[in-house]
Amino acid sequence: MIPFVKSICALAVFTVLSALLMPSASVAQVAGQNVNMVSGTQWPTGDPFLQRQNEPSMAVSTRNPMHILAGSNDYRSVDLELVLSGGAETGDSWLGLFKSFDGGLTWQSTLLPGCPQAVPQCTDSGALGGRYQAASDPVVRAGTNGMFYYAGLAFDRATSSTTASSFSSIFVARYNDLNNNENVDPITYIDTHIVATGNSSQFLDKPAMAVDIPRSGAMTCSFNANEPGTGPNGGTLTVHQSFPAGNIYLTYTDFLTATKDNTTPTHLMFTRSADCGVTWSSPIQINSGTTTSQGSAIAVNPLNGN
Numbered sequence: 001m002i003p004f005v006k007s008i009c010a011l012a013v014f015t016v017l018s019a020l021l022m023p024s025a026s027v028a029q030v031a032g033q034n035v036n037m038v039s040g041t042q043w044p045t046g047d048p049f050l051q052r053q054n055e056p057s058m059a060v061s062t063r064n065p066m067h068i069l070a071g072s073n074d075y076r077s078v079d080l081e082l083v084l085s086g087g088a089e090t091g092d093s094w095l096g097l098f099k100s101f102d103g104g105l106t107w108q109s110t111l112l113p114g115c116p117q118a119v120p121q122c123t124d125s126g127a128l129g130g131r132y133q134a135a136s137d138p139v140v141r142a143g144t145n146g147m148f149y150y151a152g153l154a155f156d157r158a159t160s161s162t163t164a165s166s167f168s169s170i171f172v173a174r175y176n177d178l179n180n181n182e183n184v185d186p187i188t189y190i191d192t193h194i195v196a197t198g199n200s201s202q203f204l205d206k207p208a209m210a211v212d213i214p215r216s217g218a219m220t221c222s223f224n225a226n227e228p229g230t231g232p233n234g235g236t237l238t239v240h241q242s243f244p245a246g247n248i249y250l251t252y253t254d255f256l257t258a259t260k261d262n263t264t265p266t267h268l269m270f271t272r273s274a275d276c277g278v279t280w281s282s283p284i285q286i287n288s289g290t291t292t293s294q295g296s297a298i299a300v301n302p303l304n305g306n
Helices: 003-021 257-261
Strands: 053-060 068-074 094-100 108-111 134-142 147-156 167-177 187-197 202-211 220-227 237-244 248-256 267-273
Touching: 068 147, 094 134, 094 147, 134 202, 147 202, 147 248, 167 202, 167 220, 167 248, 187 220, 187 248, 187 267
Parallel strands: 053 134
Antiparallel strands: 053 068, 068 094, 068 134, 094 108, 134 147, 147 167, 167 187, 202 248, 220 237, 248 267
């Protein structure tokens, strides 16, 4: 081949390879503007005192990628001119609940059910039921079939310097994305379940969670989702859901009172649910040989679920 022709061919091959290997500017990710996830200043859907929200966690619906559920530590309830049951003044944090139905462009927010304030958004006749002073450490994960799992820590403050806490519990709240257009809010609250409970000599903290897909032999997840405003005459419509359940894995840290001076090890605890978070296995300790274990993170092998 003539040297000049060889050069032309080599240049053509190099040009084609470069075009294939170099990322296209048209498909590159571009950062958009920051969006305030707190909806205004009207209590309780907004933050009247412009308090802080931190430690966010977020998941995308498996039924609609435009639907997003998020959580955070939320201090919007601090400094309210309200008195809780028993005469105590409001002055502690809870967990925020944030929803977007347009891929994160706009958000609506409120507090997670179970908060101690006497407002409809806090109503929870189940596990939390306004019995705790504060809540923190949100972990939000998505499951198959539109499921969302919101783990957190609910607790009362310590009554003295020698106790870990008056009361602390690790819980999981369940939501489901019905992915319909009849209601402005298709992500419905199902219920909340307590996973583990501490006492005055131990403080349960730092939950971590991972959700697997359904595997061979999976149990069936079955529940009724109540969707407001879509039934006859605008009433609540009950939507039955039933599908295979993927395992939920949850870990947390059990801080013993004596660990304030590092004389007693903390325990990393593990538990699992095989029925979409309704029941949980007895927690087992998974760490050993360390003085203090602060926290944990969970990963699931996507090939085999291990």
